[in-house]
Amino acid sequence: xxxxxxxxxxVADRTGLSLRTIRHYEEVELLPEPxxxxxxxxxYSEQAVERLLxxxxxxxxxxxxxxxxxLIDIRDELARPRLGRARRSELTERLRAYHALVEHQLGRLxxxxxSAEAFARQLGDEID
Amino acid sequence: xxxxxxxxxxVADRTGLSLRTIRHYEEVELLPEPxxxxxxxxxYSEQAVERLLxxxxxxxxxxxxxxxxxLIDIRDELARPRLGRARRSELTERLRAYHALVEHQLGRLxxxxxSAEAFARQLGDEID
DNA sequence: GAGGAACCCTACCCTCACGTGAGGGTAGGG
DNA sequence: CCCTACCCTCACGTGAGGGTAGGGTTCCTC
Numbered sequence: 001x002x003x004x005x006x007x008x009x010x011v012a013d014r015t016g017l018s019l020r021t022i023r024h025y026e027e028v029e030l031l032p033e034p035x036x037x038x039x040x041x042x043x044y045s046e047q048a049v050e051r052l053l054x055x056x057x058x059x060x061x062x063x064x065x066x067x068x069x070x071l072i073d074i075r076d077e078l079a080r081p082r083l084g085r086a087r088r089s090e091l092t093e094r095l096r097a098y099h100a101l102v103e104h105q106l107g108r109l110x111x112x113x114x115s116a117e118a119f120a121r122q123l124g125d126e127i128d
Numbered sequence: 129x130x131x132x133x134x135x136x137x138x139v140a141d142r143t144g145l146s147l148r149t150i151r152h153y154e155e156v157e158l159l160p161e162p163x164x165x166x167x168x169x170x171x172y173s174e175q176a177v178e179r180l181l182x183x184x185x186x187x188x189x190x191x192x193x194x195x196x197x198x199l200i201d202i203r204d205e206l207a208r209p210r211l212g213r214a215r216r217s218e219l220t221e222r223l224r225a226y227h228a229l230v231e232h233q234l235g236r237l238x239x240x241x242x243s244a245e246a247f248a249r250q251l252g253d254e255i256d
Numbered sequence: 257g258a259g260g261a262a263c264c265c266t267a268c269c270c271t272c273a274c275g276t277g278a279g280g281g282t283a284g285g286g
Numbered sequence: 287c288c289c290t291a292c293c294c295t296c297a298c299g300t301g302a303g304g305g306t307a308g309g310g311t312t313c314c315t316c
Contacts (some may be wrong), residue, residue: 120231
């Protein structure tokens with residue numbers, strides 16, 4: 001038996017994403033096209049699930065799907081074994097830039113929490 | 129002189145919202161139609177600015193513009209002096225419901241921060 | 257091997273909260 | 287009168303999916 005493949009509904013269950021979302025990610029090439037069953041059903045590997053979980057963790061940072069694709073692709077290429085030194089250091093540089101951006105977005109996210117907390121307190125007070 | 133009115137650009141500066149956003153809020157009736165200059169320029173009061181700032185604080189909670197309008201309208205009506213007892217308690221009830229929703233959304237927002245932090249750590253580690 | 261439940265497919269239109277651009281008018285100083 | 291900075295409306299575009307129609311596939315059960 002080949003490594004057990006999942007159909008889209010299983011992937012949705014495992015990731016908490018909707019079918020529509022998963023297909024959409026494929027449309028914009030954030031997720032590679034999966035294999036298909038003879039009848040045309042999408043069949044996903046565990047790798048695909050991991051990629052989706054990674055994307056899900058990234059989502060609150062308000063990146064566009066394109067940025068996420070870019071970032072993940074860099075990361076994936078870096079994980080490959082035989083890679084020229086120049087290429088590797090270029091990729092690392094780009095990843096570092098993304099990391100800075102991530103920290104920045106994280107800051108903004110935290111501000112948003114504070115802003116929301118302020119509103120919640122205000123509302124709480126008004127109710128008495 | 130009447131209370132000094134601001135034109136839309138000033139309001140944008142003061143609130144950090146874009147002109148387009150402010151006009152959009154008016155389109156969907158989240159913001160009441162402002163006065164106009166003889167030539168048609170929008171002229172806003174300080175009250176309008178406050179309403180926008182309130183909206184801005186509310187935004188991270190991912191409410192729809194319609195929900196915000198509803199919530200703010202309730203709050204505004206509650207702030208009015210002569211209000212029947214029945215009406216008042218109905219409004220308070222609705223406000224309380226929103227408050228619960230706010231707390232709920234706040235929880236989700238905090239989860240998102242954690243999720244994003246996890247991602248940031250992971251990325252940081254991968255870079256070394 | 258016939259049925260049927262549960263699942264999946266594509267194609268398409270819809271939503272929400274704005275962004276963007278074209279084309280043109282207004283405010284107010286020189 | 288002219289200039290610059292600012293404003294106006296109108297209309298279409300965008301990103302990230304949601305929803306639905308109409309139909310095919312898998313697989314279990316009889």
